[in-house]
Amino acid sequence: MDDDGLNAARADAESEPASDADHDAESPPESESRSETRETDPDAAGDGPDTDDDAAGDDTDDAASPDNGDDEASSNETMPGVPDPEPEASDVPEDVQKYARFTKMDGAQYDRVNEFLRDRTYITAREWAIARLCSDFRTETGVEMTKIGENLPELVPFMTDTYTPQAVNQARSSFEDKVRTAGATFLYGAMCDFFTAEELDDVMYESTEVAKFLLEVEGVDLSVEEELEAEERISSVMREVRAASEELRERDEE
Template identity: 65%
Template sequence: MPENTHSSPDGDTTPDRFESLEGAARDRVDDFLRDRVAFTAREWAIARLCADFRTKTGVEMTTVGEELPDLVPFVHEPYSRQAVYQARRSFEEKVRTAGATFCYGAFADFFTADELDDVLYEATEVARFLIEVEGLRRSHADESRSEAQVRSAMESVHRASRDLRYDRCPNCGHELDEDAIESD
């Protein structure tokens, strides 16, 4: 096995994660994350490793828990299967909650298009940084595909928001028909 990798349950090797955080205290990582995202260092590390150790039949949580001290510099003891499940579940719930919060802000017209663009830009930069800290490398094609998915989702949010809010043009007051809505 190459240096700086571990085997997943299905025999694939995964690179060690979080090497750039070697020597970092969990409190410092949590403080950094608290200012930028809704999850903790523990939840982040476990969610990342659960994705790395995912097999055709699911996630091998026992393996993730046993390997945690070897894979994550700021974790010093193994976690039980239940602790791994709980942290991964908490991460997933926080991502869903953050997504709902963002969509509500967009749907409810709390942000202008420029402000939403700023929010997405900042979120993208934080995500890229965290991915780099994890030790992942994404190809330009993968990054472009992800950006296209976000763009498509945001266009859908915009259309749904507009459809909810307007049956008349907000600028001139005339009734909007389906063609006018599509060209907006």
């Protein structure tokens, strides 16, 4: 993937991806246990308030009270000794309300995000989002999988349904397995003398650019110093891999 392709993807993701009407990307696999929509069927919703009963109730009140106007005025006033009713408390935890990792993805649709990731990585949009949440909501005793699953649509704009703790754990495990598999694949390619040193540098550059882009989308601001430090660590590891590969080949030739 060249720089122009990545820059186009970055501009595309930071715009309003949901404005595109057609998406050719495959839908998330059935194993991801996602419902197609969370919208309530208006036909299945309960009926509205019974206006006839309300009207009957009003008539009864009028008949029982000689002066309905005074009753209405008094009902609008706070009764002595009775506190004002508090607004209904939100069921969303405070740390969930303040979570702002994926704000740049507001308006994005799952299929669009999934298509982008599948073109450049092994992971799905579901695995990407949940892996990040598991990292952010890790505590001393473990990961708050119940909180993540119950509040998934509030935490990640392109996720539209809640998940069970088991589904969250499955996505996290799948992410970890894929990272390990991809790492083994890359290291084998680097050590088997299939790529030249220059080709490996190109692979590392492209991989680093994609990783930095995903971090930017999550809202992570990397300083120049942090980028250089990360690139130096990667280069150091690659030098060790090349040295080990050359040593192994020399042993085989003896």
